[in-house]
Amino acid sequence: MVENFTIIGTSSSRTESRQIAIWLLICCAVVFAMVVLGGLTRLTHSGLSMVDWKPLTGWLPPLSSEAWQLEFENYQRFPEYQKLNQGMTLAEFKSIFWFEFSHRLLGRGIGVLFFVPFLYFLLSRKIDRGLLPKLLFMFVLGGLQGVLGWWMVKSGLLERPDVSHYRLTAHLGLAVLIFGYMLSVAVTLLVPKAVIVDDRLRGLGRFGLVMTLVVFVVILSGGLVAGLDAGFAYNTFPLMDGRLVPEGLFDHAPWYINPLENLITIQFDHRWLAVATLLAVVALWQHALRRGVTGSLRTAFHLVLVVAAIQVGLGIATLVLVVPVALAALHQAGALLLFSVIVIAAQLTRQAAG
Numbered sequence: 001m002v003e004n005f006t007i008i009g010t011s012s013s014r015t016e017s018r019q020i021a022i023w024l025l026i027c028c029a030v031v032f033a034m035v036v037l038g039g040l041t042r043l044t045h046s047g048l049s050m051v052d053w054k055p056l057t058g059w060l061p062p063l064s065s066e067a068w069q070l071e072f073e074n075y076q077r078f079p080e081y082q083k084l085n086q087g088m089t090l091a092e093f094k095s096i097f098w099f100e101f102s103h104r105l106l107g108r109g110i111g112v113l114f115f116v117p118f119l120y121f122l123l124s125r126k127i128d129r130g131l132l133p134k135l136l137f138m139f140v141l142g143g144l145q146g147v148l149g150w151w152m153v154k155s156g157l158l159e160r161p162d163v164s165h166y167r168l169t170a171h172l173g174l175a176v177l178i179f180g181y182m183l184s185v186a187v188t189l190l191v192p193k194a195v196i197v198d199d200r201l202r203g204l205g206r207f208g209l210v211m212t213l214v215v216f217v218v219i220l221s222g223g224l225v226a227g228l229d230a231g232f233a234y235n236t237f238p239l240m241d242g243r244l245v246p247e248g249l250f251d252h253a254p255w256y257i258n259p260l261e262n263l264i265t266i267q268f269d270h271r272w273l274a275v276a277t278l279l280a281v282v283a284l285w286q287h288a289l290r291r292g293v294t295g296s297l298r299t300a301f302h303l304v305l306v307v308a309a310i311q312v313g314l315g316i317a318t319l320v321l322v323v324p325v326a327l328a329a330l331h332q333a334g335a336l337l338l339f340s341v342i343v344i345a346a347q348l349t350r351q352a353a354g
Contacts, residue, residue, distance in 0.1 A: 016126040021189035023117045024182045030110050031179045032336055037103050038175070039332035042168070042226055043325045046099035048080045051157055053150040059108065061101050071097065080161035107146060114142060134185055141178050148174055165227025166260075172223040176216060176336065180343050187347040201353040204291050208346030211277075211284050211304075215339050218277050221270040222335060224260065230267040231323045237316050240268065271319070274312055281308040288345075297352060300345035307338045 041047050051074050062068040072093050075081055081088065118135055121127050127135065152167035225231055240246035248264045258265040281304055288301040311334040318324070318331045 013128075016121075017189040020121060020126065020131070021186040023121075024186040024189070027110065027114055028179055028183050028186065028340075030106070030113060031175065031182070032333075032340075034103070034106050034110060035172070035175050035179070035336055036329055036333045037099075037106060038172070039226070040325065040329050041099045041103045043323075043328050044096060044099055046096035047103075047153060047163060048078065048156045048161065049075060049093065049097040049100045050104065050153075051075055051078050053153070055146060055150075059105065061097075068094070078157050078161075079159060080156065083161045104149075107149070111142060111146075114139060131185075131189075134181075138178065138182055138185075141174065141181070145171070145174050145178060163227070165224055168227040169220055169223030172226075173216070173220050176219055176339060179336065180212070180216075180339060183340060183343050184347045187344055188351065191348060191351045193351050200291050201293075201349050204288055204293075205346060205349040205353050207284055207287055208342065208349050211280060212339070212342050212346050214277055214280060215335075215342055218270070218273045219335050219339065221266070221273055222332070224266045225270050228263050228266060230263045230270075231319060231328070233263050233267050235320055235322050237271065237319055240264070271315070274315055278308050278312045281305055288349075293349075297345070297348050300341065300348055303341045304338070304345050307334070307341050311335060311338050 050071075062071050068090060072090050075093060075097075085092075118139065122132075148167070148171050152163050152171045155164035155167050156162050234240040234246065236242075238244065246264055246268065249262070249268060250258050250265070252258045252262045252265075259269055260266070285301050285305040288298070293301060311331070314327065314331040314334050318327045321327060
């Protein structure tokens with residue numbers, strides 16, 4: 001089985017590619033933290049504590065008692081305080097404010113972390129023509145993510161004191177797409193295509209790409225669960241209200257809206273999509289072993305299997321323990337970790353296939 005990757009190009013170009021790849025991997029790590037922090041912000045119901053958007057300013061929190069009081073008074077003008085948090089103290093407000101502030105601050109930090117090195121690599125002519133459009137696309141997606149985040153928050157500042165679960169899921173989905181795209185480009189830069197083509201790996205590569213899409217869909221279904229707090233509806237597994245298939249699964253009309261708006265259907269879909277994904281990962285792992293993968297590629301597929309099994313276990317534990325914040329945040333981190341290892345395995349396979 002071919003496992004050695006032959007690097008083509010000058011020593012200088014290899015060094016530059018490695019530098020850019022390391023920078024992108026650092027960005028990936030911070031985006032990973034951003035997604036987990038966003039999950040904590042949702043779990044602690046902190047996302048509506050900041051009621052305005054200052055994309056170019058707002059780097060500092062309130063620094064005086066008067067500034068804190070003004071921030072609190074702004075919050076009191078909106079439905080979340082008026083309908084859910086009447087009587088909240090300033091200290092209680094601060095406890096939710098810090099989550100949202102940290103989330104936004106980290107988002108700004110990612111922008112700086114991406115733009116400054118990008119400018120350096122661009123001006124020093126270390127970015128080749130094929131890579132430049134990909135990096136520009138990442139930058140545009142990052143800007144859109146900031147706009148989408150505010151669009152999501154804005155949906156909870158109207159009559160209903162909660163953000164739209166559609167917008168929350170879109171916000172999560174775009175974050176995962178940005179993360180996955182940066183990670184795949186970084187892997188490509190670190191591990192160039194093999195000179196010797198192995199046709200046996202092409203089918204495995206396609207299988208890996210399909211599984212990447214499947215895991216992404218499961219993450220989106222988790223966004224719907226989070227957006228509607230569906231994890232609190234039925235806290236037993238595998239049964240829901242004593243039944244494998246619960247009543248009310250298609251109560252909403254028209255029928256096709258149920259997977260998107262029926263809380264029962266959304267939880268049912270997420271739990272069984274997760275189980276089906278685990279079974280598909282087992283099939284992917286077996287397929288990889290039958291193809292005789294070795295070395296780093298074999299390790300990658302082993303990791304996919306292990307992380308998928310742990311992630312399903314975390315999901316079940318989160319459910320039956322009635323969504324404790326720490327465990328739920330760990331479950332969200334596990335979802336992104338699973339997505340990561342599948343992206344890496346699929347990309348390594350494509351590179352090895354030549």
